[in-house]
Every structure is written in structure tokens, then in C-alpha cells.
Amino acid sequence: MDVIVLGGGLMGTASAYFLARRGAQVTLIERNRIGSGATVASFGNIRRTGRHLSQLPLAQRSLRLWGEVEKMLGRDLEFRATGHIRLIFDEGGLADMRAYAEAARPWGLELEELGPREIRARFPGLGPEAIAASLSPHDGSGNPRLIAPAFAEAARRLGAAIVEDARVEQIQRTGSG
Numbered sequence: 001m002d003v004i005v006l007g008g009g010l011m012g013t014a015s016a017y018f019l020a021r022r023g024a025q026v027t028l029i030e031r032n033r034i035g036s037g038a039t040v041a042s043f044g045n046i047r048r049t050g051r052h053l054s055q056l057p058l059a060q061r062s063l064r065l066w067g068e069v070e071k072m073l074g075r076d077l078e079f080r081a082t083g084h085i086r087l088i089f090d091e092g093g094l095a096d097m098r099a100y101a102e103a104a105r106p107w108g109l110e111l112e113e114l115g116p117r118e119i120r121a122r123f124p125g126l127g128p129e130a131i132a133a134s135l136s137p138h139d140g141s142g143n144p145r146l147i148a149p150a151f152a153e154a155a156r157r158l159g160a161a162i163v164e165d166a167r168v169e170q171i172q173r174t175g176s177g
């Protein structure tokens, strides 16, 4: 065994999968069931807009992976690029929104600015208070209930050992690390 991964949420199962794909021998240990922690409570948003600029390269890479996830893991994880909208309610917010759109463009994030009439036409369920909005058309959501089990299953197919119902009580350093 090369690597032990503790915790079978999105982070642990994805780490196990990508390590196994690179040829590492991985054992993942989860105290409950795979995907039963914070991952399952998530709203499943896959969002680049509004992120700190330093996070955007990682967010872009993540979005690309979500676009390929069905091919990569062999099942539909309900990723849908439905778009994300941020509503603006005052002039200060509008200035911030425009400054962010300008700053994010060099990082590959293209945001559309919508005025009140376009907001009402495209999202008729919204109330009248928003004076503007920024739309990130390629952001979306995935199903947070499916993602960790799918990564774990794919890791298992690559030879990783997935151990559930086993709480790690202690971690000790050995002579070899």
C-alpha cells in the first residue's frame, strides 16, 4: 500500500480515484458510509462566479472535470450547466459586480450583465427589486448524493481498497514516515 486516505467524502474519494489512476495502491477508510458527511449536505452548486480570483484556475479545472465526469466515472452524476445568476439591488453592488466581471475576464470567466427587463424576461419568477444581475451561463450543479459513491466505485475498479464503518482513532508516525 502506498497511500491511506482518511474520509470518504468528495475530497477523499476523488483523491483515492486520481491516485489510483496514477498507479498508486490506495486504501480509503471511512468511519460511516461513503458520502455521508458534508458532501451529502451540500447544495451541489458548481460555481465559478463570485469566487476569489485566486480560486478561478482551480474552479475552471473543476468545471471542466464535471463536464467529463460521466465519461470518467461511468455514470450520470446529474451535472447540468444551468447557469448561475447573482442579483444586484443597489448602485454600490452594481459597481462591484462590474469590477468583478472585468477582473475575472482574464481568468476565462465570462459574465453576462442583465438589466431589469432582461431579468424579468428570462426569470419571470423573480420579484421586481433587482436592478441588475450577472449571469454565468456555464456554471451549474451536480448531484451531491451521487458524486462520492461514484468516485469510490471508480477507485475500487482501479484496485483501491474502500473500507467503510471503520473509524480511525489515532495516527502515528513510523520511522519511515
Ligand SMILES: Cc1cc2nc3c(=O)[nH]c(=O)nc-3n(C[C@H](O)[C@H](O)[C@H](O)COP(=O)(O)OP(=O)(O)OC[C@H]3O[C@@H](n4cnc5c(N)ncnc54)[C@H](O)[C@@H]3O)c2cc1C
Pocket (backbone or CB within 6 Å): 006, 007, 008, 009, 010, 011, 012, 029, 030, 031, 032, 033, 034, 035, 036, 037, 038, 039, 040, 041, 042, 043, 044, 045, 046, 166, 167, 168, 169
Ligand atoms: C449545507 C451545505 C451546502 C454546501 N453547498 C456547497 C455547494 O453548493 N458547492 C460546493 O462546492 N460546496 C458546498 N458545500 C461544501 C461541500 O459540501 C464540502 O466542502 C465538501 O463536500 C467537503 O468534502 P469532504 O470530503 O472534505 O468532507 P466530508 O464529505 O464531510 O467527508 C469527510 C469524511 O470523513 C469521515 N471521517 C471523519 N473522521 C474520520 C475518522 N476519524 N475516521 C474515518 N473517517 C472519518 C467522515 O465520516 C466523512 O464521511 C456545502 C456544504 C454544506 C454543509
